[in-house]
Amino acid sequence: MKTIEISDIQASTIAGMGAVPHSEGVSFRVWAPNAKAVSVVGDFNSWNKEATPLSHEENGYWSVNVPDATIGQEYKYVLFTEVTELMRNDPYARQLTNSVGNSIVHDPHFDWANDDSFQMPNWNEMVIYELHIGTFNVKGEGQIGDFYSAIERLDYLKALGINAVEIMPIAEFPGGYSWGYNPAHPFAVESEYGGPLGLKSFVKAAHEKGIAVILDVVYNHFGPTDMDLWQFDGWSENNLGGIYFYNDWRATTPWGDTRPDYGRPEVRQYIRDNALMWLEEYRLDGLRMDMIPYMRNVNADGNPDNDLAEGYSLIQWINSEIREKFPHKFTVAEDLHTLSSITDSVSNGGLGYSSQWDAQFVHPVREAIIAMHDADRNMDAIAHAITHKYNNDAFQRVIYTESHDEVANGKARVVQEIAGEGDVDNWYAKKRSILGAVLTLTSPGIPMLFQGQALLEDKWFDDTDPIDWNRLSAHKGIAKLYRDLIHLRLNKHQTTAGLSGQHAMVLHLDHELKIIVFYRFRNGGYNDNTLVIINFSQEPAHDFGIRFPQRGHWRLRFNSDWDGYDADFDNHFTSDFISVGVEDPKHLLVQVPLGAYAALIYSLEE
Template sequence: MNDAAHIEGMGAILHPGGVAFRVWAPHARNVSVIGSFNGWDGTKHPMQSEDNGYWYADAAQAKAGDEYKFLLFTEQGELKRIDPYAREVTGSTGNAIVHDPQFDWSGDDFQLAPWNELVIYELHVGTFNDEEDVKRAGEFASVSARLGHLKKLGVNAIQVMPVGEFAGERSWGYNPAHIFSVELNYGGPRALKRFVKRAHEEGIAVLLDVVYNHLGPDDLDLWQFDGWRENERGGIYFYNDERAITPWGETRPDYGRGEVRQFLLDNALMWLEEFHVDGLRFDCTQFIRTVNGSDEEELPEGWALLQWINSRITELFAGRITIAEDLRNNIWLTKPVGAGGAGFGSQWDAMFVHPIRQAVIAPWDEQRSLAEIRDAICYRYNDDAFDRVIYSESHDEVANGKARVPQEIAPDDPKGWQARKRSTLAAAMVFTAPGIPMLFQGQEFLEGEWFRDSVPLDWDQCVEFHGIVRLYRDLARLRLNRDGFTRGLCGQFTEVYHQHEDSKVIAFHRWDQGGASDQVVVVANFHSEPLDGYVIGFPAEGAWKLRFNSDWQGYSDDFAGHPSGDVVAVPEPYDGLPCQAALSIGSYSVLIFSQ
């Protein structure tokens, strides 16, 4: 029965009189907490039965840093289990640790930038480093050492691939064994808190990738946690029928069970509250809202879970962002919960990345479809330009049979002219099209091959290709309107008004409120030949200043430096706009103009 004196919470709850413990094990006959504080003796701290299969004990002798487990007496015999809510573990198959959540957050009043002013940089902690000993994974501290680079680049949000404790020493992170515990090889929970605070001091938000479509499947103490199971499946935390099946193992959580739903909600809220992260990116939501990843067999309780988590985040953490990775062109993901949507703030956009990658990777100019590029630029969910995150590289797009964009362009010469020109053409589309732009680690200095969790970034290339780094920095600066004359790139409105399939030139107009210092014209040449005296329309007459030319030799010595420059638009209608001007543009180049 419930006791009014019992302390609320799950797992190990540190308090002035010791440590309280609570665990959910509805099929256990009896439960004890064992640990370093009681000699691992199952008779010292038997747990009291509470309602709905919960068990509780309070240990005055326990303290922060003590190791512990739960000893479950079941029909299958005695089972020793790591606490599902463990905030810290000795390893994925080790013991839980009583964690002290206290941390000095003084001065951390960071606020996430408006979503139309975000530039995201996705990274993997284990490989975002320059450690000499490549046998050892990178840590949060090694990421912190590069925050100056990211700040100078123009990044104001880091999206960190999953950091929950996983099996083995290296992983992408999408095989979480303990979702409440931070991977020890990365430095553990305190190191993550120090990293978040340090990033905030540099004006950089931290977004965290979370995995709720499956758990493990390796080193998973949750499997048949209290001995009960059906069909030889996973027991109380998982579906025990065909709904358990995912591409990553038969470990889909049971979204219809209240205790499991609470477990996942508590995890999402923990990152926002205890670690001060500024948002969450949900991995593969199509395998939460559907059984097999397609819309043919929906999983209604999974959809309801997403709505519940997003509603609670909106209620408790206004201004934080949640991002869905669904890649199924589902407009309902970013509709408000009140309108029947899942309530995400934004979602990764397959409608952008695939056609843009194809446009620059295609070996022949005639294979580049401007119609597909136009559709990629203009696509939006729910008539909101920033309901989507756009990119040309992500951890998925540069692995699993695919490689970095320069590598795909020129497998035999991924640092050469073609690779540099066409990969930066894609990058310019990321920064100028409507949406939240995102880079993947090392993209700014032409990191090659494909992503592996055992190969750190080659930071020597940051020096070798410093001009390309500057190109990315200049694009980010324009995208964020740092100089006050490209506000249009932060605006909702876009019109592709020039599209010439033969010359492979596309031009589009971006604006927010309209008028001087707001309207931006972007011209992109997807052809190997430069053009001179090329006439396009402009939305207003007068001088249009050239703010960016990707063919500038300052970006690379062997870029042509084609003589592009400012233009003067005269009041003669063209391309459906009131004015026109003639310009010059280099091969595989992008020009950005504003008034």
């Protein structure tokens, strides 16, 4: 192997990692501490391995400025070791031809037009819709959805009342079909989804509709396949991953031996840079970090012998910097261990996330609505799911009955779980799945729906099974029900401000009749005080006695049993009420008729 003479090469004076276009060419910088020499090859030098060597900087960094390189050209690094030459894609590449192809010099410029005027919804007024770009809106048989096809459905989301979408991971992964949790190139946007230009176009279009965009990112592992990061510069120990990864027992994760080395400064910087890139360059409004228990602990088992203190501190660093630079951006953790420290402030020793997915909501609520027999519905668990908080803040939790995890991996959509092998359009599946939606959209917390939920999408989530949008016309009434619930949640009619407040009190819990009544309020008073009544039984409750929390005119805002939502529903009659206290005005008894598997929402009106 020929040795490249590097002593006379001038390092780049342009800051930044990877390929950075500027007025006098393109700067290239890469970290390869074990390489003996590095060159960059590409369209600009006819892929000549020895034409463009890089200068050796401190701490294993290499750089050079290439005047002849331009935006759109393909390139790779060649790392020369004692024994071989390694062709590697740029770890910081924003764009690749595909996961096993070449890096592309990306044009960072984009016409954001009036995007600066977009405002992130307040967290207590946010309704999230989780979606998977590859299956959300597929245009033809055998095709894959992309950012541009997803844009076409933004009007549907806006009409539904959604003001934030959380998109499953979009970092370049092997092939075209994937959930996205196998990032091969963390900085590059999946080519089959439309690459970086497609993502920016999607964010811009969403913002124009008043919809925030949150991105799911994966830092608990990389890959495990199609990774140029693996043994990047030829060095490794124990036949493991080399400079970007742990090279001992700490490498092991459920997804492969590819846990990043959170203790190595350059790897910490790499992950930090990735997180900030999405917020700065793509103007994303937040990040959802996947399975952070495996960043805190090797086995996510809580055993202190397996703790990764450096992973914990890395998360604190990232969240602290986001909070300082972008106080309005939203960070959410997937950590179903229900620990207050996840959303506690970094100054208190916590991880500093804005919110976390809440297992104390999703699991008991799913169990309650999926259980075949009414007697098996645990009303105490439902009451706890409604009132649970982290650090005395209801909005430090994201609540849901469906997510990509909860409707796959041996589990299915709620309607399918209820229907079993039967038709998900049956009465039981529709009625009880709606009770889950009511709890999600009326309990304190940040509500989240999963793609297709308002269409009563069946089966389970699969990256090869796109959303069937024909179900929208088949279930227009159900879509209206979800829209009505979301509009009440967001106080669109200025009558239910309590649903966006911190406070919830369970006023009545009937274990025999399976009825729960809870009271929501923000500041209290007219058009704020809101009452939610839910019957978890298939037996209607005729003239069920409820003690309203305040005297006055309580107007019915929602009845899930209305046959306008679905012709199969019973249309059990109920109406407005005027509560009048005689002996004790704080406990005002009203007889309320309640349909089978039905929910009512009332609010106090002047």
